[in-house]
Amino acid sequence: MIYAIASGKGGTGKTTLAASLITLWDGPVTAVDLDVEEPNLHLFLNPQELSSQKAFVEVPEVDEAKCTLCRACSELCQFKAISVMGDLLLTFPEMCHGCGGCFAVCPEDALFPSKRELGEVISGKVGDIDFIMGCLRIGEAMSPPLMTQVKKILNQNTGGDVIIDAPPGVSCPAISAVIDSDCIVLVTEPTPFGFHDFKLAWEAFAPLGKPMGAVINRAGIGDDSVQLFCRKNGIPIWAEIPYDRAIAEAYSRGEVVVQTVKSLRETFARLQQRMKDAANAANQETGRAMSTEVHHA
Amino acid sequence: MHEIVIISGKGGAGKTSIAGAFAQLAENAILCDLDVDAPDLHLLLAPKNLLQTEFRSGNEAIIDLNRCDRCGLCASVCKFDAIELTQRGFQVAPIRCEGCKVCVELCPADAIDFPERHCGSWYISTTRFGTMVHAQLFPGQENSGRLVTLLKQKAREIAEHDGYELMLCDGAPGIGCPVISSMAGTDLAVVVTEPTPSGRHDLERVAKLCDQFKTKVVVIINKCDLNSDQAAQIEEFCKANGYPVICHFPHDHAVTKAMVKGQVITEYDSGPASQLLEAAWKNMLNILHAN
Structure with missing residues (x-):
């Protein structure tokens, strides 16, 4: 299964979340950074045995x-x-x-x-986890073609799950990052900017018909508009991560927060389960729909 | 007239909160939100739209199934994998269509239409801090660069007509298409960063982009008290490259509280946060005019 970690607004915690999920993930997983304009996942995962290929x-x-x-x-x-x-x-x-x-x-x-x-496609290893990222050449305007090339390498990787760190926004690069995924995690923060961009992202991604859940990061700051919106529109909230200076500090030191702030482990384990359940349920549904079609034919 | 754009590389560094405060501090400026993808400045400035215009740019391919012979040539020539064979026949996935017209041109049955694409809207508005030009691209659309260029052009026209001396722009995250478009004609880039590995990494990339455009860079270190080692490294990097650091802004809950109230920081708070931003603004103007 392919899981995309996305958000409308930048800086809501996509990379923090992706790095923690990848570190804790049960079963084989590939880590992919598709925020090719400003890739950051490698700063936290420190991949080794790097090889780079120009695109x-x-x-x-x-x-x-x-x-x-x-x-x-x-x-x-x-x-x-x-x-x-x-x-x-x-x-x-x-x-x-x-x-x-x-x-x-x-x-x-x-x-x-x-x-x-266009830039580079860089691969490496984080322990036994495969790592792939795209890095746009500075001055290059178009990121989707580079993302396509990263995804091509990804398709050669068989077996295991994939976790994608997506770029912010809701225009072509963001869509391009989530379009081939089986499940989208929308990360937001409970502030007016976070809420506004969360709505945009939901509107942009909902037509893709993929299972989608929200993660509210820095819960406790701002207001409760995101929660109310989720409730009203039937968007499941898969995790709430409280605002905590210790998390921000761990992030500022380049640490994977779930390794430093141990109390988050349970939240992330639950989040992982919810992501897997949602992707599997949708997968079974498509399977059922297809077998019905075959039956009718 | 001078043009200033606030960018950051990394999203969520504080561009819009700082742009809002600067909008209040600026005396004779036209305001512009160039983050046409996920704009937020209007949430602080509550603009009243005076003029709304549809943004149409580029075209999209649409296959007319009545005319289609199902030869499949279109799907094989499309470099963007936008054409799929569905149960109903060949169809273009609008989200993947680049609008290149190759399928339209090569279709032997002449079965592909190529209508103009309605990508979003743009606005001229009034705010309590002056005129504002902004836009909203429809979700998933392309051509954000063209829309940014259009907004800057409109803002320049208004500035010339109404005698504004400054154009203050809130920019997009990243270093791609919309950011590159926002650099054209810009005199000064205010780069907002934070003392984290991501903040530093993204500052380095976006500053390099500014160098390519020969645009002067000043830096604001937001949440400067989060990590003093990282802040020092950013400081060193800026010094080595000749980017003046015009403000060290500590983490302050007033930023979120102001946002919730729909105010800019300098309206909400008369304490140290506002004083720091006022000093930064003056500092920035001095550097701008020293050019």
């Missing part, structure tokens, strides 16, 4: 001798990555989304593939 997106380059300036490519390109200026066809690799359309429509075979570096 690229394929962009076009022009063979001027073959190009007839017919503009088939520039008229197709939706991202202003290729255009005719005077008697030259110019490419703007940093604008390219790598859709391959220009190669497909060029009647003269005048474009050849070049590449733009």
Whole structure:
């Protein structure tokens, strides 16, 4: 099963939660950091035996001798990555989304593939746990293509569960991180900002039809709007982690909080069970739906 | 006019709380929330919308099943795995569609429509601290960079027309598309960090991005009393790279309490928290004008 730890608002505790869950997890698990713009999970898990692989997106380059300036490519390109200026066809690799359309429509075979570096995919080991992260090249604007490449490596990993540390927000990078998961954990804090972004995240992820539960971090600060909203909308609250200076301090020292603040162990064990139960229940339901379909057919 | 953007790399470092306080302290500024994905500044400033406009950007592919011959070419050319064969036929998953038009162009049956995408809304509003330009992207949408660019452009037009001297922007977390778009034309980046391994790591990355754009950086260390070793390391990093630290802001429950009341820190609290932010604001203006 793939579990995504997500949130609308940043800084609510996704990485803290992911690191603790991974450390305590019963059974084989792979730790994945898909917050490729600002990956942080490695700072807490300290993976060893690191190996890094550069990731690229394929962009076009022009063979001027073959190009007839017919503009088939520039008229197709939706991202202003290729255009005719005077008697030259110019490419703007940093604008390219790598859709391959220009190669497909060029009647003269005048474009050849070049590449733009997206960043790195880094793998390693935390004890016997596999660790994978993406790290976006500074200056690169597009994170989803790098996330796709991290996920490709992930697909080669068979067996065991996967825990994904997702990026904040609710736009394309966040969706891209949770879309292939079996279960989403939404981490929030009970403040007006936390609540507002929690609602956005719930609206964004609910249409994906995956089991979803909330974790309220720093419970006790702010107000109770998150709890009330969850109750009203039937969102299960899988854990409440009280505000505690000791947790914040452990985090600030780069520690996995569940190892320092032992009283949290029970909360995390319960959270793990709830995540597994929700994912399994949804899985069985899909299985049942499929067997009914087959039966009808 | 000068343009300032408040960013952090790491989310939840305190950008919006500081942006809110600065909005009150600024005398002649247009306010802008460039976190179009998960905006929060409006929760402190309670803007009254004067103008709401739909944001349309890019297009999306939609297969007309009546015209589709089920040849499957679209699914094989799509680099984004957005086209699936369902029981009803080939369908585009809107959430995965990049809007590249390749399937539309190559479909032999001409069966794929390509309507414009309605991605969100943007607003011009009044607040108790002046005019504010902000937006809300629909969940899961792309083109946040284009929306950021549009907001900055609108804010510049208003600033020019109404004689604002400063544009104060609350930015997005991360270092990707919306942050890069918010750097264009920016004179000064205020980077908010916290003394934790994540705060430091993310500060280093976002500051490097600012360097690439040749944008001047000043740093605010929020929750500075959480870990003095980490704070010292951040301090050292800033010194080595010539980023002035304009404020050491201790952890203060007043920040959350102000937020719950819908106030900015400098309204809620007249104690040391507000004094620190006032000093930071003056400090920042001096650095901005020393350029």
